[in-house]
Amino acid sequence: MCYDLTSMNLSTMFVAAAAICWGLSGGIGGILTAEGWDPVVVSFYRGAIGLLFVLAWLGVRPRGSGLASSRLWFWSAIAGLGVAGNFAFYFVSIAEGSVAVAATLMYCAPVFVYLVSFTLKLERPTLFKWAAIAMVLVGVVLLTGVYDLGAGEVTPIAAAAGLLSGLSYALFIFGFKYAAPHGSPQAILVIAFAVLGMILFGLSDSGQAVAVLTTPSWPWFVALGVGGAGLSFIFYIVGLRHTAPAVASIIAMVEPVTASLFGLVVLHQSVSPLQFFGMALILLTVTALSAFSGTEGTGREPLATCNHGEGISRQNNSWSSRASTALWILAKRKK
Numbered sequence: 001m002c003y004d005l006t007s008m009n010l011s012t013m014f015v016a017a018a019a020i021c022w023g024l025s026g027g028i029g030g031i032l033t034a035e036g037w038d039p040v041v042v043s044f045y046r047g048a049i050g051l052l053f054v055l056a057w058l059g060v061r062p063r064g065s066g067l068a069s070s071r072l073w074f075w076s077a078i079a080g081l082g083v084a085g086n087f088a089f090y091f092v093s094i095a096e097g098s099v100a101v102a103a104t105l106m107y108c109a110p111v112f113v114y115l116v117s118f119t120l121k122l123e124r125p126t127l128f129k130w131a132a133i134a135m136v137l138v139g140v141v142l143l144t145g146v147y148d149l150g151a152g153e154v155t156p157i158a159a160a161a162g163l164l165s166g167l168s169y170a171l172f173i174f175g176f177k178y179a180a181p182h183g184s185p186q187a188i189l190v191i192a193f194a195v196l197g198m199i200l201f202g203l204s205d206s207g208q209a210v211a212v213l214t215t216p217s218w219p220w221f222v223a224l225g226v227g228g229a230g231l232s233f234i235f236y237i238v239g240l241r242h243t244a245p246a247v248a249s250i251i252a253m254v255e256p257v258t259a260s261l262f263g264l265v266v267l268h269q270s271v272s273p274l275q276f277f278g279m280a281l282i283l284l285t286v287t288a289l290s291a292f293s294g295t296e297g298t299g300r301e302p303l304a305t306c307n308h309g310e311g312i313s314r315q316n317n318s319w320s321s322r323a324s325t326a327l328w329i330l331a332k333r334k335k
Contacts, residue, residue, distance in 0.1 A: 023258025049225020066183020080195025
């Protein structure tokens with residue numbers, strides 16, 4: 001073996017730290033949107049501050065960036081479009097609903113990846129996968145209350161935005177997966193966050209975007225950018241080098257759980273027993289699905305065992321979506 005127990009434990013801690021940061025970012029976004037800040041403006045500053053961190057990472061580790069590759073730029077731009085939608089729709093869902101609902105709906109992202117994979121014949125459908133997808137859909141129905149339109153527990157906008165945030169993250173994964181063979185993770189993230197910044201700045205309320213610079217709430221914006229896009233992505237990529245996919249998928253639950261607890265305890269948002277059951281159904285099913293895809297055909301080996309170079313192991317050509325989706329089957333397949 002080319003890795004030791006200490007490295008694996010440290011990597012697991014990095015993955016867990018990233019998951020906690022992403023979970024807390026949902027809560028911070030809830031605070032800012034509750035103060036009246038536009039979700040798009042909140043998303044813009046999250047990505048803009050994250051861009052500064054990945055630029056610094058690229059400056060420290062420039063080797064093998066692949067910035068001369070046109071394919072890297074194309075697929076990274078697709079990834080940027082996906083992460084821009086993910087950030088924006090996530091905070092719209094929080095603003096229109098609650099942190100717990102938004103975080104759980106975003107956690108459904110692997111379902112979109114599987115459905116697209118089945119359609120494009122990149123993944124072989126199995127009874128287990130279809131059953132898992134059906135269970136997630138049942139959980140979404142219970143969580144959003146679409147079976148009772150008069151209940152009003154979750155608005156259609158909140159539900160749609162939450163699901164679109166997951167769909168957008170699926171787009172980010174496709175972009176990142178196909179960009180990965182052409183450059184380093186830090187180069188991909190620099191391009192992706194730059195594209196995010198251009199898109200969201202164009203959609204932002206210019207008055208609010210400028211007002212952030214002098215608002216007393218600026219520490220929340222800084223914390224959101226540092227934790228929700230800067231350090232978290234770096235922690236997660238570094239942590240995946242010695243973390244087994246099945247372990248990463250279990251740690252993945254830390255993100256929506258952290259976000260939900262923040263909403264319940266700090267923001268005093270409520271969740272009905274039926275919604276709680278729907279949340280549990282989604283979280284447990286997606287975790288099992290991610291763990292299954294992470295161990296299927298991998299022998300439970302970490303993503304990178306002998307490659308200590310830049311970025312994710314090119315031999316495995318793998319990338320995990322984030323703490324909320326762990327290792328997806330597409331990310332471990334070579335095109």
